[in-house]
Amino acid sequence: MGPQDSQDTGGADLAARVAAISYWYHKIELPGGITTPGWAPINPAAYRVPEDLSGLRVLDVGAWDGYWSFEALKRGAREVVAIDDFSDFLGSLEADQRTGWDSFDLCRDALGVADRCAREEMSVYDVTEDRMGRFDVVFCFGVLYHLRHPLLALDRFAAVCDQAIFVESAILDDYSPYRGGIGQGYPDGQMVMEFYPDAQYGNNDTNYWVPTLQGLGHMVRSTGFDTVNGAKLMDKPEAPPYCRGFVYASRDSADSRFKEGS
Numbered sequence: 001m002g003p004q005d006s007q008d009t010g011g012a013d014l015a016a017r018v019a020a021i022s023y024w025y026h027k028i029e030l031p032g033g034i035t036t037p038g039w040a041p042i043n044p045a046a047y048r049v050p051e052d053l054s055g056l057r058v059l060d061v062g063a064w065d066g067y068w069s070f071e072a073l074k075r076g077a078r079e080v081v082a083i084d085d086f087s088d089f090l091g092s093l094e095a096d097q098r099t100g101w102d103s104f105d106l107c108r109d110a111l112g113v114a115d116r117c118a119r120e121e122m123s124v125y126d127v128t129e130d131r132m133g134r135f136d137v138v139f140c141f142g143v144l145y146h147l148r149h150p151l152l153a154l155d156r157f158a159a160v161c162d163q164a165i166f167v168e169s170a171i172l173d174d175y176s177p178y179r180g181g182i183g184q185g186y187p188d189g190q191m192v193m194e195f196y197p198d199a200q201y202g203n204n205d206t207n208y209w210v211p212t213l214q215g216l217g218h219m220v221r222s223t224g225f226d227t228v229n230g231a232k233l234m235d236k237p238e239a240p241p242y243c244r245g246f247v248y249a250s251r252d253s254a255d256s257r258f259k260e261g262s
């Protein structure tokens, strides 16, 4: 059954299946004018994801409901492999509000892309070429600050990535829980990373490390990418969820550098 059939014959059924999922993280447009009732991404246009991913094989790390997996396919990706270990409960979700791949599979079927979209429950640390093959592009959105070993994870991604990596993360430029909150971060290109042994960042005990944009850019650069660019997702964020940065890096130059604000 393709997306159109689902619109013609199964719209009510699809809406009921969407409503039966207890928590949606992503807002995903499905056939029949149905949109999943999540809240993320807040501003997808601010991500520097290329409009054209034609023919590329994409790894989507920490995919949750799959917004960015399906977006990659919409933009022409040949194949997407999504991974997640379902470890993030946002500091507030109940155990039954994370139901594995249920929400992802629902969207994948409704969009009719199952033949181009695999998914696997696994940790970032287990990404290897032997297990997963090679990728043209890696997406790592909203994941890095959840990791106890962020550089190890970036090394794993770099080892399977032939063209470009895109990383979105919480950043410290405009917010630090240790320095007094919003407007009390580390601006102007400072190289800093804070560690949260408990739930100091966002009341979520799976948040461990948050870097400045400068730090994030150089972390990605240190894994072997050449041209590394970065930008804040919002210029003057007024609340912690908006204090985010985006880094995109490629292997296209002999010159290793990080450029902020682009």
Ligand SMILES: C[S@@+](CC[C@H](N)C(=O)[O-])C[C@H]1O[C@@H](n2cnc3c(N)ncnc32)[C@H](O)[C@@H]1O
Pocket: 040, 041, 061, 062, 063, 064, 067, 068, 083, 084, 085, 086, 087, 088, 122, 123, 124, 125, 140, 141, 142, 143, 146, 147
């Ligand atoms: C904040 S969500 C981001 C979802 C999506 N990538 C986005 O940006 O909209 C982080 C996701 O990463 C997953 N995650 C966290 N640590 C992980 C790990 N070590 N291995 C695989 N997935 C992980 C979480 O379960 C969660 O689904």
